[in-house]
Amino acid sequence: MPEGPELHLASCYINTVCAGLIFSGKVEKSEVSKNPEVLFESDAYVISATSRGKEIKLTLTPLKEEKNTLSGRGRDREELSQNGLQQPMDLVFRFGMSGSFKFTSAAELPKHAHLWFYTKESPHRALCFVDCRRFGRWEVHGTWQPDRGPCVMLEYEKFRLKIPPFENARTVLEALQHRKQSPDLTLSKKVKLKQENPDLLELCRAVPMEVIHMGGMGYGPEHSDDAAAFEEWLQCYCVPGMRSLRDGNGRTIWFQGEPGPMAPKGKKSRKKRSRVNADPQPPSPKVTKPVPKRSSKGSSSQEKVAKRSGRKKGKELVQGAENAKAHEARKPNTRSRRKASASQASPTNEAPAADRKRQASARRSTGAVTAAPRSRRVKAE
DNA sequence: CGTCCACGTCTAC
DNA sequence: TAGACCTGGACGG
Numbered sequence: 001m002p003e004g005p006e007l008h009l010a011s012c013y014i015n016t017v018c019a020g021l022i023f024s025g026k027v028e029k030s031e032v033s034k035n036p037e038v039l040f041e042s043d044a045y046v047i048s049a050t051s052r053g054k055e056i057k058l059t060l061t062p063l064k065e066e067k068n069t070l071s072g073r074g075r076d077r078e079e080l081s082q083n084g085l086q087q088p089m090d091l092v093f094r095f096g097m098s099g100s101f102k103f104t105s106a107a108e109l110p111k112h113a114h115l116w117f118y119t120k121e122s123p124h125r126a127l128c129f130v131d132c133r134r135f136g137r138w139e140v141h142g143t144w145q146p147d148r149g150p151c152v153m154l155e156y157e158k159f160r161l162k163i164p165p166f167e168n169a170r171t172v173l174e175a176l177q178h179r180k181q182s183p184d185l186t187l188s189k190k191v192k193l194k195q196e197n198p199d200l201l202e203l204c205r206a207v208p209m210e211v212i213h214m215g216g217m218g219y220g221p222e223h224s225d226d227a228a229a230f231e232e233w234l235q236c237y238c239v240p241g242m243r244s245l246r247d248g249n250g251r252t253i254w255f256q257g258e259p260g261p262m263a264p265k266g267k268k269s270r271k272k273r274s275r276v277n278a279d280p281q282p283p284s285p286k287v288t289k290p291v292p293k294r295s296s297k298g299s300s301s302q303e304k305v306a307k308r309s310g311r312k313k314g315k316e317l318v319q320g321a322e323n324a325k326a327h328e329a330r331k332p333n334t335r336s337r338r339k340a341s342a343s344q345a346s347p348t349n350e351a352p353a354a355d356r357k358r359q360a361s362a363r364r365s366t367g368a369v370t371a372a373p374r375s376r377r378v379k380a381e
Numbered sequence: 382c383g384t385c386c387a388c389g390t391c392t393a394c
Numbered sequence: 395t396a397g398a399c400c401t402g403g404a405c406g407g
Contacts, residue, residue, distance in 0.1 A: 003388050034399095054389080096389055098401080112401085133400045135389060249395085252387090 004152050005211035007051045010101050012212075014049035014058065017103040018127060022063070023047055024120035033114040035138050042086040044120060047127060052144050053151040058091045060117075092142025096135025102128045153212070156205050157187055 023045050027038040042062040050057050062085060081087055093099065102110050106124035109116060113128040115138065129138065150158035214226075214233060236242045237254045244254045247264055 006388075094390075096400090097387065099388095131400095132402075133387090133389095135391095135399065137390085 003208075004053055005208035007054055007056050007095060008153060008208075008212055010095075011049040011051040011056050013103075014047065014056075014101055014127065018047045018049075021046070022120040023060075023117050023127070025118050027060075028116050028118075030114045033134065035114065035136075036140050038089075038091060038115065038138075038140055040086060040089050045086070047117060051151070052154065053148055054094060055144055055148070056093045056095075057142065057144070058093070059088060060091070061088045062086045089140070090142055091138050091140060092144065093129065093138045094136060094145075096131060096133060096137070098133040099129065099131040099136035102130050104128060152205050153208050 024043055026041045029035065029037055040060055042060070044063040044065075046061050046063065048059050048061070050059075102113070104110055104126060106116075106118055106126040109126060110128055110130045112132045112134075113126075113130050114134065114136075115129040116126040117128075119125045119127075129136070210233070211230075214229065231238075236256060239254075242254055242256050243259070244252050245259055245263055247253050
């Protein structure tokens with residue numbers, strides 16, 4: 001699943017489950033995937049992972065002792081050294097909207113597995129790239145995509161754009177003038193100061209870091225325990241009482257309080273199917289009374305999940321003062337999104353299967369961070 | 382059953 | 395800067 005902290009968690013997951021494990025044989029790809037074949041084969045190899053922003057890199061490293069006999073046939077020359085040994089290989093993945101890694105029994109590969117690596121042991125297990133919507137990509141001999149921004153978490157010192165959404169540049173830049181630090185501080189001291197006195201930029205890192213330190217696999221399909229904890233952690237995204245707006249790209253931005261002077265005006269209803277939504281009411285400028293942080297204390301976690309499951313559509317997109325009412329009215333009808341998952345279909349068979357329920361749309365925190373007004377209040381989102 | 386929506390890129394106009 | 399690329403859950407009728 002695809003956001004910064006999640007990609008990083010996926011790399012941690014891979015390194016954890018693959019620690020000390022020997023993989024063997026060929027790398028297999030589903031029929032339906034349009035991504036490239038991975039022409040790697042080794043009798044014994046190990047897998048490790050690293051992440052950078054929204055990319056993850058797997059490194060397949062054959063063990064030294066290997067005497068490769070047959071596997072070179074028909075393969076690209078560059079894959080093999082002169083003595084026929086399989087060379088190490090990097091694969092770079094992007095997760096699209098629904099990618100993830102799972103480590104499972106090889107006999108029962110997950111539905112929507114599109115690339116998998118077998119362990120040498122018997123019975124075999126497999127590390128699988130699973131991607132229901134198939135927006136995910138991988139590149140053989142991949143490198144970090146050169147024109148991507150730096151990693152918010154691991155390359156913080158390079159991540160200094162300082163541009164909150166819906167604020168105009170002048171305001172942002174002028175505010176930063178007042179935070180000037182002595183120019184003779186070292187970079188690391190500047191970074192330390194920022195950590196101790198977090199501003200929006202610092203929180204762009206701190207928030208994903210919180211997700212990482214939550215442990216587990218965060219959110220995503222079929223991790224109900226983790227997902228409940230994650231939803232409890234969310235302070236803005238899909239939280240009743242918070243507001244949302246669509247930006248110029250049709251992306252829903254969640255925030256608390258005023259959207260800022262450059263907020264998109266209500267006009268721009270969604271492309272194509274917008275007739276129904278042709279917003280009769282202009283966006284209410286009223287500030288929603290903020291839901292107190294952790295106000296749900298005392299209710300059961302199931303209730304909390306249900307409370308957050310209301311969907312926003314049409315004129316509800318801009319949630320103003322009436323939101324609390326609407327939310328209350330909706331509450332009795334909202335279904336829990338938690339559903340058990342069941343069957344295990346063949347990974348090469350992508351026929352629609354109604355018997356498998358997944359949660360492809362868990363909550364996220366990104367909007368909360370990006371749309372947050374500047375101040376400590378950000379922290380409450 | 383049909384419509385809307387979702388954690389992201391890509392590329393064709 | 396619109397679509398395109400996909401599946402499947404939630405919801406409305």
